[in-house]
Amino acid sequence: MPNMKIAVIGGDGTGPEVTAEALKVMDAVAKLEGFTIEKTDFGFGGDNYLKTGEILPEGAVDELKKFDAIFLGAVGHPDVAPGILEKGLLLQLRFQLDQYINLRPVKLYPGVETPLQGKTPEDIDFVVVRENTEDLYAGIGGFLKKGSADEVATQTAIYSRKGCERWLRWAFEYTQKRNNPKGKKLTLVAKTNVLTYGHDLIWRTFQEVAKDYPDVEPDYNHVDACCMWMVKNPEYYDVIATTNMFGDIITDLGGIIQGGMGVAAGGNINPDAGGTSMYEPMGGSAPKYTGKNVINPIAAISAGAMLLEHTGQPAAGARVMKAIQSVTGTKMKSQSAGKMGYSTTEVGDLVVDALS
Amino acid sequence: MPNMKIAVIGGDGTGPEVTAEALKVMDAVAKLEGFTIEKTDFGFGGDNYLKTGEILPEGAVDELKKFDAIFLGAVGHPDVAPGILEKGLLLQLRFQLDQYINLRPVKLYPGVETPLQGKTPEDIDFVVVRENTEDLYAGIGGFLKKGSADEVATQTAIYSRKGCERWLRWAFEYTQKRNNPKGKKLTLVAKTNVLTYGHDLIWRTFQEVAKDYPDVEPDYNHVDACCMWMVKNPEYYDVIATTNMFGDIITDLGGIIQGGMGVAAGGNINPDAGGTSMYEPMGGSAPKYTGKNVINPIAAISAGAMLLEHTGQPAAGARVMKAIQSVTGTKMKSQSAGKMGYSTTEVGDLVVDALS
Numbered sequence A, B: 001m002p003n004m005k006i007a008v009i010g011g012d013g014t015g016p017e018v019t020a021e022a023l024k025v026m027d028a029v030a031k032l033e034g035f036t037i038e039k040t041d042f043g044f045g046g047d048n049y050l051k052t053g054e055i056l057p058e059g060a061v062d063e064l065k066k067f068d069a070i071f072l073g074a075v076g077h078p079d080v081a082p083g084i085l086e087k088g089l090l091l092q093l094r095f096q097l098d099q100y101i102n103l104r105p106v107k108l109y110p111g112v113e114t115p116l117q118g119k120t121p122e123d124i125d126f127v128v129v130r131e132n133t134e135d136l137y138a139g140i141g142g143f144l145k146k147g148s149a150d151e152v153a154t155q156t157a158i159y160s161r162k163g164c165e166r167w168l169r170w171a172f173e174y175t176q177k178r179n180n181p182k183g184k185k186l187t188l189v190a191k192t193n194v195l196t197y198g199h200d201l202i203w204r205t206f207q208e209v210a211k212d213y214p215d216v217e218p219d220y221n222h223v224d225a226c227c228m229w230m231v232k233n234p235e236y237y238d239v240i241a242t243t244n245m246f247g248d249i250i251t252d253l254g255g256i257i258q259g260g261m262g263v264a265a266g267g268n269i270n271p272d273a274g275g276t277s278m279y280e281p282m283g284g285s286a287p288k289y290t291g292k293n294v295i296n297p298i299a300a301i302s303a304g305a306m307l308l309e310h311t312g313q314p315a316a317g318a319r320v321m322k323a324i325q326s327v328t329g330t331k332m333k334s335q336s337a338g339k340m341g342y343s344t345t346e347v348g349d350l351v352v353d354a355l356s
């Protein structure tokens, strides 16, 4: 009997290629650590949509709930209008599986180039805890007099006390567990001086929840200042908690300072009992590199490590992370597609070798 | 009779210090170019608020409308809760004077250090045109069951066709006039794949307005991708048009890559006939440096140059910009407070000297 059952959505473009490398590494570490992974493929994505007109077929979400975790390669197809698959697949799964934490470690691995001057792996090492089910992502809004010169359009951000509390509590607990030797600090990133309704609720909840974690320093940055600070002084941060929309922005900024989309990975986590979480590399489907065996699988392999870490196999996850850092630090020439000094599959092999 | 009448709000902290240097340079260039500037001081800010309880006294906005332009030093006082003065003064003036363009040049001056690796003044030279009167800044929202475990809070972004059109038209015209030899390109930065109501209106308006400017290449980036790109490939951009909220974020990111808050300046522009515009350095009131003659006045002097440029004295504005670049390029050691190699007033003097 397998110890872990995962659903695999390779998705579009280079998604299946990087997914294959992640799975290869996960299988190898499972063998070394003495457990097994059973994988079930789901052919969702652009090709399937173009063939069937369906993005997530009826019953798919219930089916996915039966797995211990989901691995998602990439979503986005050149022949499908932008937004359709992202909303229909990625955001649907985040919402329907109530994956209310989007976890994005921002870590500069050894040997990886950052666009920032003079910053080292010690300086760039923090984690963003993005709320993943509320805010402007609720999809609420409308039009008045659409198409006329008097048209007005709205888009409403909604926040619930419950939604804020579960997310912020998780962030405080995560900060506690991360146990940064430089000090445990949770920086809330919002815009309380302008979003005086929505972010007032977040701010009040943050202050109340903070009381339960006296060993964590509660800190606050406006989102604009945070973007400056991430570039100027990334070493300032330990853990950042932020909203869905600001998190979208900040995590991409984090992705670039840690060396780009070939490296950055994220988890969409439902931490509740019986919750199903989903792990993904942050890079897109990169159609122009598809099928060329040149795309960087490191982000996908990192997503695999996160999956293991959060699905009951933390030792295996840590082992993969260590192997990744040995490969970036001693083997790869670059993290850019086609410039790695190795092919996609070779990088996967190098990580497998580095496991033992 | 003076040729230009400006209202001066020195404001809080180091605001009056940097304002004094900007005015000194503006007077000097006016003399050289053969015009005069009449200045009227308005003592608005934290101290006045603490004394009188008023931020913008009754009639103040009508009074300010009589001037050709407003110069604002800084807003923010250590004894006033954050947000009060920013909303009560800065945002009030932007809204009440209908300054619907927030213009933020992102330019790395010679000799100024950027936190980005390998980027030169040629690479970092673009302009952000931020909409300044709509979006989440409308201040619309509310609470349900406030204070209870079931609380829900909303914050609504509102966009009007008229508001989008005047801003985007201005941005296209600005791009045309900027006449970038590398090619005239206007990049709309939004999040159309998630904000499918509000940003759909913006997107439709952008496409329609673009037709009137066939020599400008219309371009689009999602806001998250834009933040990555600004750090990785700032040379990609010519002019960016973005919403109020995303503009707040992107312009601070722009500020840091151009060397920080000691350098970055912005204009709040009402380009309509009879409109009153306001120019400001982007740095805050920096209470800890107040009265020490160490704060960097370059941002304020740049704001002065923008004021001149947009208030009928473009030659004087250009002359100040040239002088600034000679001072950053050949004199100043750093753009950080206390590390410039000169005092605040000395930097002002250097720019005056460099005018001729």
Ligand SMILES: CC(C)[C@H](C(=O)O)[C@@H](O)C(=O)O
Pocket: A086, A087, A090, A091, A248, A251, B193, B194, B224
């Ligand atoms: C693809 C898109 C809908 C998504 C988001 O906006 O959340 C992506 O940018 C991300 O950050 O995972």
Ligand SMILES: CC(C)[C@H](C(=O)O)[C@@H](O)C(=O)O
Pocket: A193, A194, A224, B086, B087, B090, B091, B248, B251
């Ligand atoms: C002070 C604050 C209200 C303001 C804003 O959010 O617009 C500032 O950050 C800016 O960008 O000018």
